[in-house]
Structures are given as C-alpha cells and as structure tokens.
Amino acid sequence: MDNLNNINLMPKAKEEKSINLLDILKYLLFQWKWFLLSIFIFGGYYLYQYSKTPFIYSRSETIMIKTPLNTMPGTRITRANYYNTVNVASEILQLRSKELMRKTIDRIEGDISYTVKKGLREYELYKDAPVKVQFIDAKPEVGFSLQIEAVDQDHVALSSFSKGNTSQVLKIKLNQTVRTPIGLLKVTRSPGYKVSDFDKPVIVRKYPREAMVGYYMANLKIQQMEEDASLLQVFVEDSSLQRADDLITTLITVYNEDAVEDKNKVAINTAQFIMDRIQIIQSELGSVESNLENLKVSNQGIDVNAASQMYVSEGMMHESAGNDVQTQLKLVEMMQNYMRDADKKDDLIPNNTGLVDVNIENRINEYNTASLRRNRLLEGSSSENPIVQDLNITLAAMRKNIYRAMENAVSGLQIKINNLKKEQTQARNKAMAVPAKQRMMLSVERQQKVKEELYLLLLNKREENAINQAMTEDNVRIIDPASGSDAPIYPSRIKKLALGVGIGIALPAIVFLLMLMLDTGVRSRKDIEEVLSVPFLGEIPFTLKDKGGEAVVEEKGRDYTSEAFRILRTNIGFMAAGKEQRVITFTSFNIGAGKTFTAINLAASFRYLNKKVLLLDLDLRKGTLSNRVNAQKEKGLGVTNFLANPKVTVDDIIYQGLVGGIIDVIPIGVIAPNPVELLLSTRLDELIIELKKRYDYIIVDNVPVNLVADASIVDRISELTIFVVRSGKMDRRQLPEIQSLYDQRKISHMAVLLNGVRLNKGGYGYGYGYGYGYGYGYGNETKKTIWDKLFGKR
Known part of the structure; x- marks a missing residue:
C-alpha cells in the first residue's frame, strides 16, 4: 500500500475548481452540427419574414407655428392680439387629435389600400393602381377586401370577396355601379389605364376608419426642433411613399382650415x-x-x-x-x-x-x-x-x-x-x-x-x-415640404439575417450550457481528479464493437480501444513498482459500469504480451462474466462448486481458451444460495494460491461495492482493485464516497478507471489526459485536416 501511494501515477494535490473558457468553447465547438442546423433554421425563418414583410418608408415635413414673434406686423393690422396666447404644446396636441386624422383619412381615402404581390412581398400602389374602386354604400366602420384582374380594355373580374360567397367571380364593366357580396361599388380607370398594367392581380382592401386612425396615429410623430422654437418636424411612416407625403400635407391643410374657421366664427x-x-x-x-x-x-x-x-x-x-x-x-x-x-x-x-x-x-x-x-x-x-x-x-x-x-x-x-x-x-x-x-x-x-x-x-x-x-391667416406655415429617403427603413435584410443568425447561435449555446450546468454525471478524467486523490489508471473510450464474450482489443490494433487498454496495462505495471500485483479485481458502485467488458479486454491485452491470464468470475449472485463467455451453457463446474465441495479440484473448474481461444476462464458454476459464506471460506484463498502458481495474472470480476458484502470479502485476495467508473452513468456527488473508501482503506490497493468516454463528445474537459500513444505505428496513418483538428475527428 505504501508503494502504491508513492508511484508517479499518484495525482497532484486537488486544484481549485475554476471555469475554463477554452474548455467551454471547445465543448460548444464540438456541437457545430447543431449550431449549423439552428443557424440554418432561424436564418431561413427570418429571411422568409424579411421576404414577406412590406417595406416601410419614412417621410417628414417641417412646419412653423405662427406667433407674435415670427408673424409680420403688416398681416395683423386689425387683429393684433389674436396670436398672443399661442402655445406650441397645445398646437402639437391638436395636430395629433383623432378628429383631425379622421378628416385627413377621408380626404386622401387612406382607408382604402391597393396592393400587388410580387414574390412573397406585397407592394402598396396607392395612386399608381391601374383602377380606382368607389365603395358607394360602405360605412366607415366596416372593412372588407377583394381581388381585381383585367379581362379586357373595358372589363375587369372581381373575386376573392372577404364576405358572402368567397368563391364567386364577377365580370363587370368599368365605370358602372354593380352590386357585389360586399355591397355597391364602382370600378373606374386610372389615368393611362392599360390592360398590360394588370400583370398581377390587384388586392383591394377597405379598412375600418377607426383602425386606420389608430394605425396612422401610431406612425405619426411630432417633435419640437428646439425647446424654445416654434418649429415642428412631423414624421409619418407608411408602406407608400406617395401616401405618406399626401398624409402629412393634407393633415396640415385640414388643420389650417379648421383654424381659419375657428377664427372667422x-x-x-x-x-x-x-x-x-x-x-x-x-x-x-x-x-x-x-x-x-x-x-x-x-x-x-x-x-x-x-x-x-x-x-x-x-x-x-x-x-x-x-x-x-x-x-x-x-x-x-x-x-x-x-x-x-x-x-x-x-x-x-x-x-x-x-x-x-x-x-x-x-x-x-x-x-x-x-x-x-x-x-x-x-x-x-x-x-x-x-x-x-x-x-x-x-x-x-x-x-x-x-x-x-x-x-x-x-x-x-x-x-x-x-x-x-x-x-x-x-x-x-x-x-x-x-x-x-x-x-x-x-x-x-x-x-x-x-x-x-x-x-x-x-x-x-x-x-x-x-x-x-x-x-x-393660417396657424401653421410649411417650411420644408414632405421629403425623405426613397429607401425603406424597415425591414432591413442585414438586421433580419443578423437576428436570425444571432438567435441560431445563442439558442443552442444556451441549451448546451444549461445541459452542461445541469449535468452532474462524471464525464472526464478532470471530473475525477478534481475530487479524488485515488490513483487514476486511465480512460477507456466508448465503443460499439462489443463482441459479447470476446475481446475487442487486437494484438496489433491501431484503434482507440486497443491503445487505451495498452495504456491501462502499462499504468498497472507502473503502479506495481516492483511489488507483485498479479490478482487484479474489478468493482464499481453500480451495475452497468463495464467491469466485465474491461476485465475481458485487459486480460486479452496481457495475453498479447505472452502472459498466462485467467478470468475468474466471483460474482456468485449473477455470474455476468460467465454468461458473457457462455461458460454456463455447459452446466459444468465452477468456482461455486469448488468453494462448496472439497472434492472438486482446480483443474475441474478451469475452462481452457474460452475467450478468443487464448484466455482461460473459471465461471461461477451454479448460482449460490449462500455466496457470503462461500467467499469467507479458506477454499477461496487456496484457489488463489494455486492459480498464482499457474498464471501470471488473475483477473477477477467482482460485484459492485456497497450493494452486497461480497466485494469487501473478496478484497483480501486482491493485490490491485480497479474501481470502474462509467462516464455519464455515475453522479459526481458519489465521488466523495469513493474517496471515503480509499481514505478508510475499506478496499486495498485501490485505483480508478474511467470507462465509456465518448471521444467525439466534446464535453467540458473531455479528452484531458489521454490520446498520447494513440495511433503510433506504421502503415495506417491518415493525415488530419484542419477540420478534423477543430471538431475532434480522430
């Protein structure tokens, strides 16, 4: 035990836990496929949203509120005191009144929209529409829509009515009043009307006036240019440049008309x-x-x-x-x-x-x-x-x-x-x-x-x-008429794509980081060494090449698994440090840690060194090793028979070359009703003594610790106990229990082995400490690309 504590594999003092940004970045980079998929989905979605969202334009006009300070005296010869109570703030409130907006909408017919669909996006035509529709009996509070297509120079077809028979198609003559499912209407030609203008159907929508009042009020902004100035800037956002200009100009005209009417009263x-x-x-x-x-x-x-x-x-x-x-x-x-x-x-x-x-x-x-x-x-x-x-x-x-x-x-x-x-x-x-x-x-x-x-x-x-x-006189004078950029202010393709890409990167990053923070499983050597001072033997990568009772390692194999077991074999030799460690026992905390798989492949690795190796199944309750190597199909003798019957000899229970034709096995024989009593008998010690005379290494597949007392009993024959931890299966909160077993010497000559590490997982701290020695040899080298180095392909 003293030699074990002095070997080079003894870990350094526990380092203080800290967050390594490079590890987190590496962890996220290993998930690049999910990031790429997320960017593709969200980027595509926001590009689709951009392609279907109508363009919005912004127009502005500068006006001046007339006051005694900015009005010529000659214009106030007989009514000099009329402007003495002008308040710019109250004028702004009046310009933003709903009644003023209602009059403006009625004058420019702002509640009627003419659009044409090009691709996924609809474009507002306003006065550029080839026809004009007059809704004769429509009330201001109702809304509906229809579609217009040209038939010939004098006729158009009406369809897609939002009320009544939606599938009805009416062929009507221009400039005539007709009754439709949405009421009486009249379609007239616009100046320069041509059938060729109808390259696409025109969608006509009549909105409720109050809805449009709310829409334009939300898109109307009036601000004072200077705190003590009577100059105002009026902004309007709309899907039509011409309609935005008309709205601002008409709004000021209607306001001046109302002001003149008030003064004339x-x-x-x-x-x-x-x-x-x-x-x-x-x-x-x-x-x-x-x-x-x-x-x-x-x-x-x-x-x-x-x-x-x-x-x-x-x-x-x-x-x-x-x-x-x-x-x-x-x-x-x-x-x-x-x-x-x-x-x-x-x-x-x-x-x-x-x-x-x-x-x-x-x-x-x-x-x-x-x-x-x-x-x-x-x-x-x-x-x-x-x-x-x-x-x-x-x-x-x-x-x-x-x-x-x-x-x-x-x-x-x-x-x-x-x-x-x-x-x-x-x-x-x-x-x-x-x-x-x-x-x-x-x-x-x-x-x-x-x-x-x-x-x-x-x-x-x-x-x-x-x-x-x-x-x-009017209350307001226009300084700069309605103007602005002809480029839309919304939507922006760059902003939409940037938002989609940003969400596509942020969402999976948040999900993976949450998974990382909520993941309490042991994933890497780093997780173990930060908590345990128990000697660490190595890591066994996850493999899908499980051959049942056969070893997956190969004598000249270049794969990760073969290299990992060579490293494990070498580290066991380092741990011996000249002391005999021929009886190697495998145990764990829970079932499914991979004790049997590791025992079989370690035995094969030792056998490739021309060592005589025996696999001994001491799991007398389940016989996992015996079942995997099919030793029970013979219904022959086993270790249970040897321990219970003095007449059974060692030769009776050894099965020659049962694993791959090169490894001998002693199965359990039959399931024992009293495994504890059998393991406490001196016959077990006699068996080990005899086996050590015949074999260089005896690999024992033991039961999990703490579940039953068998593991502690078998510890007396063990010269090295390898505690197998399955990556992702064991909670990090159980690691102190392993440390407690080590500190209290409940298990002699203990070391830890991490099994089932996923090399391409890219987890937080994955890949730490192994990889050296992998791939050495000749004849099968493949040159790694930059892509492989970045994303962990090995």
Missing part, C-alpha cells in the same frame, strides 16, 4: 350683431327724420334758432357731450342685453365694435380667445377633459367680470348724463322764452344726430369686420 358673430343693430338704427333714424320734416312743415320753414342763438350755443356744448355719453350708454346697455340672453351664453361676445371702453374690449378679446381654445379641445376629446373643465370655470369668471365692468360703465355714464342734464337744464332755463316749437325742433334734431352718428359708426365697424375676415 368671431367675425361672423360680430357681423351678424352689427347688421341687426344697423337695421334697428336705420328704422329709428327714419322715424326721427320724419318728425323733423313734419315740424319744419308745420313751422312753415321759419328758422327759430336765430332768436335764441346765444342761449342755444351754451346748451349745444353740453348737448354734444350728452350725445356722446348717451351713445356709449345705449351701446353698453345693448351689450348687457346680449350677455343676459341665455341662448347666447356659450357664444362668442362681439368684439372690436368700438362702442365700449378699451378695458372691456380687452377683456372680451381674452374671453373669445379662451372660448375658441376650449372649442378646439372639445373637438379632440370630451367635456370631461380636465383642461376643458378648467377653461369652463375660467370663462364663467371672465364673463362675470365683463358684465360687472359693463355695470360699472353704466353707473359712470349715468352720472355723466345726470351732470350734463343739470348743466343743460340751466341752459334751457335761460331759453324759456323760446317758443315750444323751437324746443321740439331741437329735441328732434338731437335725436337725428345721435341716430345718424350711431348709424355711421356701425357702417364703419361692418367694413372693418369684413376686412378682418378677409385677412384671416
């Missing part, structure tokens, strides 16, 4: 108010002029003013001032009547009439601007919008403030009128001597003047309002 309401007042004043003025005419006729045309010119001059000054105040008072009262009208509570207040003071006009202007903003927000949302509710509260407060200001103005004007009346009364008292007719004349002339001034003022304001309405 104030002018329209003001014009209506002025017209109503002109008609009233015109009627009143005509009545006053008739009274004046009657007074002059009844006075026979005599001028009575000359008699009291001195008194009248003084009264005229106060009268003139009173006329102005009366005019302002009437206008204020008319505005109050307008605001008290419940039917006009939500209407815009007439503005810029010049009939009230500047403070009230400014408040009315602010009220109208806020009311227009609220109305625009209501179009894109609902009255439950928090911003709309806040604006409603603000508008109510502003309206109350305007009304209160008018009340204050009325009070002030009334005070002025009272003062003027007092002064006028004093002047009138001085003219008490003037005849009553003169006073009546003056009263009528005064009414005429008031009505005339008011009439002229309203005429001027009507013209001014008309000028304002004619000069109404």
Whole structure:
C-alpha cells in the first residue's frame, strides 16, 4: 500500500475548481452540427419574414407655428392680439387629435389600400393602381377586401370577396355601379389605364376608419426642433411613399382650415350683431327724420334758432357731450342685453365694435380667445377633459367680470348724463322764452344726430369686420415640404439575417450550457481528479464493437480501444513498482459500469504480451462474466462448486481458451444460495494460491461495492482493485464516497478507471489526459485536416 501511494501515477494535490473558457468553447465547438442546423433554421425563418414583410418608408415635413414673434406686423393690422396666447404644446396636441386624422383619412381615402404581390412581398400602389374602386354604400366602420384582374380594355373580374360567397367571380364593366357580396361599388380607370398594367392581380382592401386612425396615429410623430422654437418636424411612416407625403400635407391643410374657421366664427358673430343693430338704427333714424320734416312743415320753414342763438350755443356744448355719453350708454346697455340672453351664453361676445371702453374690449378679446381654445379641445376629446373643465370655470369668471365692468360703465355714464342734464337744464332755463316749437325742433334734431352718428359708426365697424375676415391667416406655415429617403427603413435584410443568425447561435449555446450546468454525471478524467486523490489508471473510450464474450482489443490494433487498454496495462505495471500485483479485481458502485467488458479486454491485452491470464468470475449472485463467455451453457463446474465441495479440484473448474481461444476462464458454476459464506471460506484463498502458481495474472470480476458484502470479502485476495467508473452513468456527488473508501482503506490497493468516454463528445474537459500513444505505428496513418483538428475527428 505504501508503494502504491508513492508511484508517479499518484495525482497532484486537488486544484481549485475554476471555469475554463477554452474548455467551454471547445465543448460548444464540438456541437457545430447543431449550431449549423439552428443557424440554418432561424436564418431561413427570418429571411422568409424579411421576404414577406412590406417595406416601410419614412417621410417628414417641417412646419412653423405662427406667433407674435415670427408673424409680420403688416398681416395683423386689425387683429393684433389674436396670436398672443399661442402655445406650441397645445398646437402639437391638436395636430395629433383623432378628429383631425379622421378628416385627413377621408380626404386622401387612406382607408382604402391597393396592393400587388410580387414574390412573397406585397407592394402598396396607392395612386399608381391601374383602377380606382368607389365603395358607394360602405360605412366607415366596416372593412372588407377583394381581388381585381383585367379581362379586357373595358372589363375587369372581381373575386376573392372577404364576405358572402368567397368563391364567386364577377365580370363587370368599368365605370358602372354593380352590386357585389360586399355591397355597391364602382370600378373606374386610372389615368393611362392599360390592360398590360394588370400583370398581377390587384388586392383591394377597405379598412375600418377607426383602425386606420389608430394605425396612422401610431406612425405619426411630432417633435419640437428646439425647446424654445416654434418649429415642428412631423414624421409619418407608411408602406407608400406617395401616401405618406399626401398624409402629412393634407393633415396640415385640414388643420389650417379648421383654424381659419375657428377664427372667422368671431367675425361672423360680430357681423351678424352689427347688421341687426344697423337695421334697428336705420328704422329709428327714419322715424326721427320724419318728425323733423313734419315740424319744419308745420313751422312753415321759419328758422327759430336765430332768436335764441346765444342761449342755444351754451346748451349745444353740453348737448354734444350728452350725445356722446348717451351713445356709449345705449351701446353698453345693448351689450348687457346680449350677455343676459341665455341662448347666447356659450357664444362668442362681439368684439372690436368700438362702442365700449378699451378695458372691456380687452377683456372680451381674452374671453373669445379662451372660448375658441376650449372649442378646439372639445373637438379632440370630451367635456370631461380636465383642461376643458378648467377653461369652463375660467370663462364663467371672465364673463362675470365683463358684465360687472359693463355695470360699472353704466353707473359712470349715468352720472355723466345726470351732470350734463343739470348743466343743460340751466341752459334751457335761460331759453324759456323760446317758443315750444323751437324746443321740439331741437329735441328732434338731437335725436337725428345721435341716430345718424350711431348709424355711421356701425357702417364703419361692418367694413372693418369684413376686412378682418378677409385677412384671416393660417396657424401653421410649411417650411420644408414632405421629403425623405426613397429607401425603406424597415425591414432591413442585414438586421433580419443578423437576428436570425444571432438567435441560431445563442439558442443552442444556451441549451448546451444549461445541459452542461445541469449535468452532474462524471464525464472526464478532470471530473475525477478534481475530487479524488485515488490513483487514476486511465480512460477507456466508448465503443460499439462489443463482441459479447470476446475481446475487442487486437494484438496489433491501431484503434482507440486497443491503445487505451495498452495504456491501462502499462499504468498497472507502473503502479506495481516492483511489488507483485498479479490478482487484479474489478468493482464499481453500480451495475452497468463495464467491469466485465474491461476485465475481458485487459486480460486479452496481457495475453498479447505472452502472459498466462485467467478470468475468474466471483460474482456468485449473477455470474455476468460467465454468461458473457457462455461458460454456463455447459452446466459444468465452477468456482461455486469448488468453494462448496472439497472434492472438486482446480483443474475441474478451469475452462481452457474460452475467450478468443487464448484466455482461460473459471465461471461461477451454479448460482449460490449462500455466496457470503462461500467467499469467507479458506477454499477461496487456496484457489488463489494455486492459480498464482499457474498464471501470471488473475483477473477477477467482482460485484459492485456497497450493494452486497461480497466485494469487501473478496478484497483480501486482491493485490490491485480497479474501481470502474462509467462516464455519464455515475453522479459526481458519489465521488466523495469513493474517496471515503480509499481514505478508510475499506478496499486495498485501490485505483480508478474511467470507462465509456465518448471521444467525439466534446464535453467540458473531455479528452484531458489521454490520446498520447494513440495511433503510433506504421502503415495506417491518415493525415488530419484542419477540420478534423477543430471538431475532434480522430
């Protein structure tokens, strides 16, 4: 045992476990076929996806929101305060409103698609389609599709209807309304229509409008170019370049039209108010002029003013001032009547009439601007919008403030009128001597003047309002028209292939690494040497050339198995180190480790050195070796008979040349009912002593350790116990138990042999420590290629 611990095959101190990236890379490279298959599958799938995905293009347009800072003063002569509350963020929200997008889609017919299939991919034709379909009774919320093919210059065939009889084919004449399974429709020619344009069927799809609103809203992006700038860049992505351009341009056009309409609402309401007042004043003025005419006729045309010119001059000054105040008072009262009208509570207040003071006009202007903003927000949302509710509260407060200001103005004007009346009364008292007719004349002339001034003022304001309405401007100005690259932004062939190849590499790598991490089996010499200090004899490669009871090693064989057993034989010689180790026992932890296979082939390897070798089957419970070499078919004597019957001799149980005609075998004979008692008998020791006289090596096939007590009992006759570990069959967590057997000396002269190693497996650490000596010889060498060196072909 001491010599065994001092031999060169004694492993070095246990090395700390670490992850070797080269080992992992080698492990993955050995799976190259799976990687190649995965890359082919995923690369092909993503190439297929690329080939069928429609191209997507991106277009952009630069616009400017008009504000007082970027609008020419000359364009705001009569409405200078209209732009003072422009907010770029709110304009962006309005540009992204669903109602605006609905109007845009309706105008460009964006819910109707014309496509043609070339290869696997569909291409959007839009206005380049050879025909145009009008869905006469289709509702905006419905969707359907059909296929159109040319028959001749005047007829087309409709088929593949998405509703009704899908197999129906209709031959119709162009420019005529027909009923189809999807409703009434009319197919018209596009400019330059030719039958040759129908080289492939055209697929026409009518999408629900709300679905297209959602689609374009998702593909619409509006961003402010600078934080404090009123320049915006509008992006649209679509499968048609021309449709993307039309969508952006039409969106801005519709937005400007709505903005102009909102602005003109104030002018329209003001014009209506002025017209109503002109008609009233015109009627009143005509009545006053008739009274004046009657007074002059009844006075026979005599001028009575000359008699009291001195008194009248003084009264005229106060009268003139009173006329102005009366005019302002009437206008204020008319505005109050307008605001008290419940039917006009939500209407815009007439503005810029010049009939009230500047403070009230400014408040009315602010009220109208806020009311227009609220109305625009209501179009894109609902009255439950928090911003709309806040604006409603603000508008109510502003309206109350305007009304209160008018009340204050009325009070002030009334005070002025009272003062003027007092002064006028004093002047009138001085003219008490003037005849009553003169006073009546003056009263009528005064009414005429008031009505005339008011009439002229309203005429001027009507013209001014008309000028304002004619000069109404857009909110948005286009800086750069819709443009962009003609190359599609999606899909990208390189990105698709790269993604497919990436997944094709990553997925099998993850699977194999998970298999590696979850694999707890002993796979290589490295797995054993990292845990055990037990001497390691070598590795036996996995072979499919199992010949049953015959040896697979050949005397001059160049194969891996023959070389592996030569190395094992040599290492056993190194372990002997001059000490006799002729009785070699094979054991393991579990069944199927390959003890019998290894014992037979090791015996053959020793026999090729002209050594006398005997195979002894001491598995008295199963007799695996005996069954494999067909020793039981004779139903002859065996080791059981020898141990149980003193009359049986050694010569009676030896079967000459039973394995390959060169190796003798002692089978078990019969299955023993009491194998432990038989193995404990001295007859076993006598048998070994006698066999050692006759043979150079006695190879014993023993039972697995820990399953039964037989292995420990047989250990007394063993000079070298080879513990066979089957690659992939034994859990690494069992290795400490082997170390425990070694440390506690439960098995004498113990060494470990790894059996069933797959040379082409490429496992983590596979191939470590063997391979030297393989292939030496002459006559059968084959030159290894780089491919063989990379992927482990030997």
